[in-house]
Amino acid sequence: MARMIIEVRDLVVGYGAATALDGVSLDVAEGEMVALIGPNGAGKSTLVNTLCGILAARRGRVRVTGDLALVPEGRHLFAPLTVDDNLRLGAWRRRDRDTAHIYTLLPELGRLRDRPAGRLSGGEQQMVALGRALMSRPDVLVIDEMSLGLAPRVVASLAAHLRDRNAADGLAVLLIEQNARLALDLCSRAYVLEAGRVVAAGASAELAGSPQVAAAYLGLEA
């Protein structure tokens, strides 16, 4: 059986009197690409912050076995620093901060390496955020709203890079997306989170074929 990289069991997380995650269980195995979809306010960011240790569980547990890197919503690049310097920051915990392999993996970044990150397009910035996360040579990437505000062509190219890293290096991915079509295309399994609870989970192909998911997330008639 594949080793689990992320294991979330019966997780309860809240803010003050409010409960944002109410008994969530979710797994990502080694080399697996898993999607988490859900509407605004479902609890997706709360889960990301709990996985990263920013928020504490009130009940249940979160276990991450291996190195996790986050591609955060909104990218959070250092605008005045060059692309190359932003990439280096992704390896701040490592002795090896050589960026050469990132330009091989993501060739689009090569011609941008000396440009300030703040003067790049949204798509270029997202590519830098992905490269920065890959700098730590993680076992699993948690990607929060990768496609937000980006043109379909850019999204397709980011998705192709993720597929390549998954196929070539066994990189596991937890893709948190409002773009359900992208998430279900790219990932083999998916969870649907609504109001802090997992309301559906399973193979992406099965979820995409379910009338409820199709109607709520894919814009198709139930």
Ligand SMILES: Nc1ncnc2c1ncn2[C@@H]1O[C@H](COP(=O)(O)OP(=O)(O)OP(=O)(O)O)[C@@H](O)[C@H]1O
């Ligand atoms: N700092 C906070 N204090 C109080 N309540 C919060 C806080 N952050 C989030 N919440 C609430 O927790 C619930 C889950 O929010 P969360 O941001 O995790 O959802 P989300 O799925 O990431 O939404 P979005 O897609 O809009 O980013 C929501 O009801 C939200 O209002």
